């Protein structure tokens with residue numbers, strides 16, 4: 201949107217090639233902080249807890265007492281949150297648990313001819329979850345990261361979340377409900393680095409997951425290689441694909457909801473109907489001043505990665521969506537299922553006028569930790585799969601190995617790996633000698 205948006209219909213733009221390219225190459229400011237983040241990560245590696253305390257002072261304006269705040273979660277759940285918040289946390293946790301339990305893979309064995317083959321699944325042992333909490337509090341992300349890990353059977357789930365003089369009670373309560381084993385007051389890039397490399401207080405993990413702002417996301421990119429990560433889940437994104445049946449007021453409300461997360465968020469509407477585009481811009485202008493976080497929303501709407509665009513047809517809108525690969529894709533159109541059939545690249549899809557993105561953010565049970573910056577072309581969001589590894593198993597009897605003998609020894613010989621061939625032949629020496 202242009203500088204004067206979201207206030208004028210002139211904000212509606214064509215999907216020209218330059219604009220399109222800028223949208224496809226969005227990076228949410230992550231590139232601009234890479235050098236700073238490299239320094240932060242390196243200092244945590246060398247200085248441990250001392251660096252965590254210094255960065256808390258510098259970036260969070262907090263003098264951290266205990267870095268390990270695990271004990272505060274149960275107390276927050278029991279004493280610091282109102283009953284309605286506790287109930288909402290429990291309902292959301294239950295829905296997330298139910299959906300993720302349906303994903304738990306079962307070990308299996310089967311016969312393929314006379315070969316017995318199978319797969320077994322075991323959880324990663326030690327996981328670190330980043331739970332954001334800078335510009336807003338994220339109890340929902342506590343549920344979205346820890347619950348699936350626990351459903352997958354992960355034994356140790358450690359959480360890093362920004363320090364504060366008064367830690368957010370809802371986040372702590374959600375961590376208690378989700379079953380986090382350890383909680384550390386360490387935010388941003390330094391929190392990610394602490395999980396990845398360990399400090400005097402923080403135990404190092406094998407896999408770091410979770411969402412966050414540009415510093416958090418750049419840090420995950422930085423530590424990848426030394427520790428596994430889920431994927432880059434940076435500042436929020438929404439793409440709405442709308443036809444003439446879309447309700448501009450609902451579309452605008454969804455746009456503002458994702459825009460309020462972070463000025464580096466991206467919110468895009470593409471429609472083939474100029475009247476809808478103009479009505480969405482009008483609604484954005486009308487609703488923005490009513491929102492508590494209107495300033496952040498305005499910043500997001502003004503960034504190069506946001507806008508309302510008119511496509512020449514719904515086919516063009518679909519092609520755009522496929523290349524854009526949104527974190528959240530909302531389809532507000534008459535034949536939404538047919539449009540969805542033509543799109544593979546999206547983190548999570550919201551269909552129909554009564555499915556706001558906020559429903560998935562909090563409570564449908566799907567996971568809201570989703571790939572951003574076009575990475576939905578490569579991966580889905582957080583799921584039980586993120587936390588389990590598979591092992592294949594095989595058993596052959598003498599007949600089955602006999603059937604494969606020629607294939608194995610011929611390929612082994614072709615590779616020049618004679619000992620491989622011999623390891624098969626040796627098992628038939630008695631028969632060969634007869």
Ligand SMILES: NC(=O)c1ccc[n+]([C@@H]2O[C@H](COP(=O)([O-])OP(=O)(O)OC[C@H]3O[C@@H](n4cnc5c(N)ncnc54)[C@H](O)[C@@H]3O)[C@@H](O)[C@H]2O)c1
Nearest residue numbers: 332333334335387388411412413433435436461462569570
């Ligand atoms: N993609 C997803 O799945 C997903 C899900 C939920 C939230 N999100 C995103 O998570 C983010 C949450 O952001 P947030 O800021 O509220 O919390 P956050 O926890 O991600 O970031 C806060 C931390 O940023 C660090 N920081 C702030 N200013 C800094 C600076 N100048 N230099 C270095 N570090 C600095 C501080 O250490 C602070 O603790 C938003 O961008 C939101 O859109 C994404």
Ligand SMILES: N[C@H](CO)Cc1c[nH]c[nH+]1
Nearest residue numbers: 340341435436437561568
């Ligand atoms: N929309 C965010 C993911 O981009 C998730 C979230 C948490 N709370 C509210 N929304």
Ligand SMILES: [Zn+2]
Nearest residue numbers: 436457458561
């Ligand atoms: Zn959201």
